[in-house]
Amino acid sequence: MSSVKNSEKPLRIPPWLRIKLPKDNKFAGTRNLLDDLNLNTVCQSAKCPNCWECFGKKVATFMIMGTVCTRNCAFCNIGSGHVTPLDEDEPARIAEASKRLELRHVVITSVTRDDLPDGGSAHFAATIRAVRQALPDCTIEVLIPDFRGDWDALRTVLDAGPDVLNHNLETVPYLYGTIRPQADYRQSLDLLAKSKELAPHIPTKSGIMVGLGETDSGVMRVLDDLAAIDCDIVTIGQYMQPSRQHPLVKRYVPPNFFDEYAAAGQAKGIRHMFCAPLVRSSYMAEQFMKK
Template structure:
């Protein structure tokens, strides 16, 4: 008897679970393959470093790398969590690279960075969540690059007790932890995280080190309401957060959380104006805004303005 061949399911191919909406003109980034872009790429590759620019498929990579700006992602390229919005791979991470602090400090020097952003994957497998590794990286950068300001974008160190304090002991200039989205979407978008735990981390960071600037960011376009965004702003202000970034969520693939809609540039301007009116010291709000996007320029402007008003 001839075996029946089961037909494929074209409907699953033609209609993926979460179709990706076409990007509007204002969301498209400009390609700029300049000499500096390839220089940055070469330095990153030669030192076997990981950048969030590559791992998270950032839309601003060509612009930033053309300016020799790169956001380093420490502790590997594999995250222990599986946030529905993120393009970083999930799985069992490898052991920490003890030479990574030196490699990053040397890369910062070669790129001649005046301001560097250091982020990481979540490392729930480590007892301290990787806080001591952050400490080592910050200290090594300071030794090699004493005039470079340092911004860290950390995980939430959920259920790691006071582990976050080790990061602050190294005295970064900016302590950033992204709130990412509104409370009503947390279980779907950030199932491994807790909204109020993230707020508490930011609040405690400022309490422990009042000299450090605290920062957080939110994505829009996931299905949140305007009132919910404004409530997040108020919650962050209550936690004494200094800087705020607001950017458009871009769905990485059909397997990721579905994009609800694209916000228009004028909507970002309105949200940015509201945030400034609420008292945030620095606000970046645009379709392509990301945590580290123009972070060096924004921080430099803040320092210059403070010197003028001193």
């Protein structure tokens, strides 16, 4: 991750973003199980504020294909640099962890691997199949990269039969140059639309963060774009600075604003809106499958 010089004064974290730590030992049990199976989670790598809560509930979002990303998004805490070869046994270990945790909904994401010819799509598919074999009754959600617009790679993932296809837009289009310089807003929208075309029975999902410098009218534009491609589930959460080297938070959005985002998205035709300060892409993801 490149260093960011912040000359502005950081905003004070508001009370609604203060997190209570758990009082039992379930968090350690989940972490030890993941360590035992040598598995990575985006919960830990991205410093998710909900990590304590989710691990305490024996829930985690598995991150495959290593802990080093080939991209350098400004908001992200996952490091970039030299990647490692794929671990062929990783899908089986994720299936084993899912079984031990007795998960009813498994969420699988990854670092972006632009170095691989298929972007890692075959590894995603292998992981889906391994989990499905170990837990036939669980639902599976994948949070995928853009595969550089390779629709064959997207088809590989969809053919493995996930229950939800998630790809995050992350922010408004006019911030991509500084926040997601190696990504393309239109390409990400096209991926979600193509997923609907290739597998209309698989719900699509996307999400953005607020607090990076966007306006509320910019958020509304994103909701319009997602509604236009019939995206089923949209999440909106507060950006929180992972370290001093990351961009400063430009604004802390009050909780009632998130209610307004949710109402606006539903009015535009988006079926499920999940918006709150601490919402992250896979936070409480199982509840959408219940709906």
